[in-house]
Structure formats: structure tokens, C-alpha cells
Amino acid sequence: MKKLITLGFIVLATALSGCATTGSASPSEKRALVQSMKKNTLNQLYTKKPDVKQQIVNSAGFAVFDNANVNVVLASFGGGYGVLKNNLTGKSTYMNMGEAGLGLGLGVKDFNVVMVFHNQAALNRFIEHGWAFGGNADAAAKYQDKGGAVVAEAIADQVTVYSLTESGLALQAVLKGTKFWVDSELN
Numbered sequence: 001m002k003k004l005i006t007l008g009f010i011v012l013a014t015a016l017s018g019c020a021t022t023g024s025a026s027p028s029e030k031r032a033l034v035q036s037m038k039k040n041t042l043n044q045l046y047t048k049k050p051d052v053k054q055q056i057v058n059s060a061g062f063a064v065f066d067n068a069n070v071n072v073v074l075a076s077f078g079g080g081y082g083v084l085k086n087n088l089t090g091k092s093t094y095m096n097m098g099e100a101g102l103g104l105g106l107g108v109k110d111f112n113v114v115m116v117f118h119n120q121a122a123l124n125r126f127i128e129h130g131w132a133f134g135g136n137a138d139a140a141a142k143y144q145d146k147g148g149a150v151v152a153e154a155i156a157d158q159v160t161v162y163s164l165t166e167s168g169l170a171l172q173a174v175l176k177g178t179k180f181w182v183d184s185e186l187n
Helices: 002-016 027-048 051-057 120-129
Strands: 061-086 092-117 131-143 146-148 152-156 159-182
Touching: 027 051, 027 061, 027 092, 027 159, 051 092, 061 120, 061 159, 092 120, 120 159
Parallel strands: none
Antiparallel strands: 061 092, 092 159, 131 146, 131 159, 152 159
């Protein structure tokens, strides 16, 4: 079991090595990469669910994250980066995320998450506390434009969450916790 968890960390580290918030890029270059990821993710989501565009316009704010996830038998690990936009103030807050979970699963998956905050209290809670707990069951088999994965949608506590799978091969049923926190380097 220890070897499997170690393997999971190695695979996760490899998957995350391409993150915009790693490497020797300057903070302004990293912010530009995150903004580009946000734009591309929103365009993909709007293509698949056009009604989300108006939902975001009418919201208190929204966040877009890029996440890599590894499942090794009973353990799940993940991490990523993103940006939260407050529609009231126009301010962008750059953030990181990490997750761990327990459950049955095997595979590696790269996916993006869009969170729509329907009121200011939900947005403020997210910035201040950043925790999300929940269950996740999915199947993804996708590489570039080949294969299939579902655009998942969940609504809880005045937040709607959309998940778009970029690539990967994973079959999982996991109970996990995710921590989001403000990126001190990029803010």
C-alpha cells in the first residue's frame, strides 16, 4: 500500500510539473497563463452549455481551476491552480488547490472546474475558507479530442460547479476533500 501511495505522489508530481504556477516564469507570466487557461476553459464550457455564460454574468463571481488528479487503488491525490473573479469589484484573486481522498479508483485525469457563486456570501466564504468536501464518481477516457467525458454539474450552498475533463483515463468512486487557498506570489 505504501508503494502505491508513493507511486501516486510521483505520478501527481509529474502531472503537475506543467502547471502555470510552477517553474521559473515571472509572476506576470504566470498570471497571463492562468488567464489564458480561464479563457479557454470558459470557451469550452460555453460551447457545451451556452446558458452558463448568462449565469456567470448574473453571478457575484466565478472561479476557474485547472486540476490534475491521480487515483491509485484506495487513494486519490490532486492539485492545481486557478483564478477567482469578483463580478462586483472586478478583482481577480489567484489561487491554488490540493485534494486528497479515499475510495476505489485507478487512473490519471486532467480536468478543469468552473465554480459560479450566486451570492457574495458564498464567494466570500470560498476566499476565506476554501474547503470543499464531497463524493465523486466518474469515468473518463479522453485524449485530446478523442474519447468521452461528461460535463458534470453540481449545485450546493449557492455555488454551481461544472467539471470538464481535458484528458486522462480514470474510473473512480472517491470521497475527498479539496482545499483552495490564495496564491501569495501572484496576488
